[in-house]
Amino acid sequence: GDLGPFNPGLPVEVPVWLAINLKQRQKCRLIPPEWMDVEKLEEIREQERKEDTFTPMPSPYYMELTKLLLNYASDNIPKADEIRTLVKDTWDTRVAKLRLSADSFVRQQEAHAKLDNLTLMEINTTGTFLTQALDHMYKLRTNLQPGESSQSQDF
Secondary structure: OOOOOOOOOOOOOOOOOHHHHHHHHOOOOOOOOOOOOOOHHHHHHHHHOOOOOOOOOOOOOOHHHHHHHHHHHHOOOOOOHHHHHHHHHHHHHHHHHHHHHHHHHOOOOOOOOOOOOHHHHHHHHHHHHHHHHHHHHHHHHHOOOOOOOOOOOOO
């Protein structure tokens, strides 16, 4: 693509892959996203702990961005260790909520669920469990239905 020319000392927005590549070659200094701040992340963590539902995250890729930026540019991010801990705490809270929601979903034998404010990475952590649980529930329901012929097809 068309990127550049770049002027020294002037900040410019570029794709993450390019920023990391330039950082690895020591050609730039990364500026973290504004949400990657200790105070903002503490607020996000506390809000997530207080709410029963999932709260909106500052980025749909907050975990991926945090991991990449802290792995390759932690020297450009103030209080990098605290940020890592806060994001991990928020992640753990959200995954625990997701597991409880999934457990409740399966116990109540629900047919559908809303996944508001979840990121794709969070959904993928329980995707396998949920699909297997739903498959088992479907098989149990079809085997328990009266009046069906003994022959059945698996799809």
